[in-house]
Amino acid sequence: MDYRMGDNINGPSLIQVPDWVRDRLGKYYLYFGHHNGRYIRLAYADELEGPWRIYSEGVLSLEDSHFEGHIASPDVHVDHKIGHIRMYFHGSNTVSGGGTGKDGAQFTRVSISRDGLNFNADSELLANPYLRAFQWNGNHYAIAMPGVFYRSENGMSNFEDGPTLFTENMRHSAVIVDDNVLQIIFTMVGDSPERIKLSTVDLSDDWMNWTASDPIDVLSPELPWEGSELPQKPSKRGLIDGQVNQLRDPAIYQEDGRTYLLYSIAGESGIAIAELTF
The missing domain is CATH 2.115.10.20 (Glycosyl hydrolase domain; family 43)
Known part of the structure; x- marks a missing residue:
């Protein structure tokens, strides 16, 4: 440190x-x-x-x-x-x-x-906070909090507002483009415990008609260093002082056909990495 x-x-x-x-x-x-x-x-x-x-x-x-x-x-x-x-x-x-x-x-x-x-x-x-960018069909796209989509020709400027696919409680997200499907990995304010979820979007439709699937749980705090032994309480917005029973801030890294999930542990107390399998 x-x-x-x-x-x-x-x-x-x-x-x-x-x-x-x-x-x-x-x-x-x-x-x-x-x-x-x-x-x-x-x-x-x-x-x-x-x-x-x-x-x-x-x-x-x-x-x-x-x-x-x-x-x-x-x-x-x-x-x-x-x-x-x-x-x-x-x-x-x-x-x-x-x-x-x-x-x-x-x-x-x-x-x-x-x-x-x-x-x-x-x-x-450019856009709302917590932006996560991806490319699809020759354009640069992004999703930002709370699930607002954007599009840009060059990914550097003039981001156009698109649809909002999640509620105002969506917090942090990460994305994977898999053929015509966008996998959105995210967390929600108010979950008890706050945990990592997954929804998908069919990208083949016009982007203004995109819809997100019902979410499934991907990862919850399971180990002590993830906050699993701390009380379960609905999460709140903003900075966290000290450790809590929450996972936040998912990010994706891919290498040699393998997909890794990075995330913040025990609220905002550290960063972990795990391999994702589908």
Whole structure:
């Protein structure tokens, strides 16, 4: 751990560092956040099992983000064609939970890096917070909290609003594109315990007609370090101080035909990784 990080850990996004990055720190870069973060965190490793080491400098500071209050929730993608690493992140001009007015509202921006460490953020407000991007049929799409879809020609600007497929209690999500099916992995505020669920969307229809299937449970807290021995209570919005019986912040990483689920444990107390099988 790093003295700057504090004890709030959430919002993982994992990539394999491309070969065209010089002097990389490790084979894998794991980006993550703090609920009231002043910078985006990074851990690196040569194996998924670790050991993981912290890059204490961080990769994007609040001062360079065009936000004034906090930044969090990285969603990182490698674009081999262009030769850059794209990181979506959200923030506001207040601390998390600082209100829903002009300054307190949270939005997503995008930043670009050639090395995965130094990012340049664009000032355009793209979408709602907790954005997770994917590509389908030649377009860039995204889902953001609470289940709002967006579309863009280049994935960098001018995101068009689409349908909202979930209730206002949908929190964090991750996505997998499997042929014509979008698998949406997510959590819900108010669940007891908050746990990871899965719904699917048939992408072959016009996007304004997309609908989500009824969710199924994927993973609940089962082990002590996931919070399983703590009281079950309906989850609430916002930052968590201390450990609770909740799983949050799902993220997906795929490699060599295998799919991995990353998630925040015991509320916002750490990050775990598990292999998903379907």
